[in-house]
Amino acid sequence: METFRDEVQATTVRVGQSETKSFDYLINATGKIEAANEVMVIVERPGYLLELLVEEGQPVQAGQTIARLDKTDSQMEWERAQVELRSTTAEYQSRRIAADVETTLLDSLGNAERDEFWKASSGLLSAQIAVREAERNLEKTEIKAPIAGAVADLQVRKGSLVNAGDEVCLVLSTNLLEMKVKILESDIVFVGKGQKAEVYPVSGSGDGISGTVSSINPKVDENGLVQVTLSLQQGGRLLPGMNARAVIRAPQNNSLVVPKEAVVYRSGRPVVFTIENDEAIWNYVEVGKDNGREMEILDGLMASQQVIISNNVQLAHQAPVQVITD
Structure with a gap:
């Protein structure tokens, strides 16, 4: 005689595995790209601007003449x-x-x-x-570039009368970029100088560029955030003033992790289903850090257990399951 359980059709599921490994905790933050060095060129003598020798975007060398006064x-x-x-x-x-x-x-x-x-x-x-x-x-009377870089925000025109203190242009060191981001104080313990990061345009267009943590402000602001400065490698299509997203990698050693899809929530508590004798076994777990692909498990599982990563949202304890691999 068939039992009720025999009549229940097995749920097809895919599985992953819990494992102890080095785990990259990913810290996400946003900010603006800045030139690591930028200097406003200022007129030091009044007079008529006879020659303007540069245009916006033009690269210049330190000491190069960019304008001449009468x-x-x-x-x-x-x-x-x-x-x-x-x-x-x-x-x-x-x-x-x-x-x-x-x-x-x-x-x-x-x-x-x-x-x-x-x-x-x-x-x-x-x-x-x-x-x-x-x-x-x-x-x-010869106005020169104070640093090597690119001309930006040109403020004057040839033939105009300028006074001492007037702004001519900004010179940006576009080959040396940086990004200042705000990190939660709870995450700052995972960040140190020299750590790797990737930076991407907020627009989502274009490839990211690599960077490293160059400095950490030792003060927490009134919002519980800490300012971190990233030095960025030359390349890509990131420009000063552009909004960007940074991902800082914080390696964690010997963490027990599962694929993120394995963790579901029941009544607000995290649950991972394992498989025993073709049945889904409900396991309450304590989760740690999340890097977007994997989640750290602090308690409730052991290493090398099969964990269900699909069709697990509505599963019940001891529900029959069938593992598929395609």
Whole structure:
């Protein structure tokens, strides 16, 4: 005589296995891509912009001239300083020749002190400083890139009148990118300098690029988050200012794990079904970390057990099952 259980059709299931292995805990975070180094180029002298030698996106080298100002006024200042220098040099020489007359003060001075006295009293020291200032102001009529990188946010046009302090452009070191992300304080214990990460555009288009954790802010903010900086390798289509998603890998050794599909929830509690004698066996488990593919099992299973990974949402304890492999 057939029993009720014999009449119940077996549920077809696929299986995986619980195993002890190195487990990569994946920490996900979002943020913006930034240039590791960026400098705003500033006008240091007022004047008309005669030449603009770059355009947005153009790569530049450190020290490369990116714009030139009209240097007429600066050139005249330099020439006046040169005239004053020649005049004071003549006065200095004259005072040295007449030194034998100035016996009262000079007799108490050494040779070096006498020379400084003549330079100061003749105005030569001030004239030399004025020449150096004029030369520096003349140099400032050539606006140069402070670092190697790419030109961005160009603010000026050829022929425009600019003032000291005006912004010319931003120079970004696009070959050195970084990303600042916020990590939960509960996860920060799994993050250390040098750890590997992958970074992807939030849009989902394009391949990701590899990176490493370069620094960790030692302070937790008011939201319970810690700032982590990732240094990114050159390559890919990530650009400064782009929104991106980071996945930081935190390796965990000797963890008991199962495929994520093996874990289902009943009344809010995690359950994994194993198989014994072609029956589904209900096991309450304590789960740990989740990396999106596997889940860590802290209690409730042993290694090398068969676990059901499909058709397990509605399974009952001791329900008959049939394992399929295709």
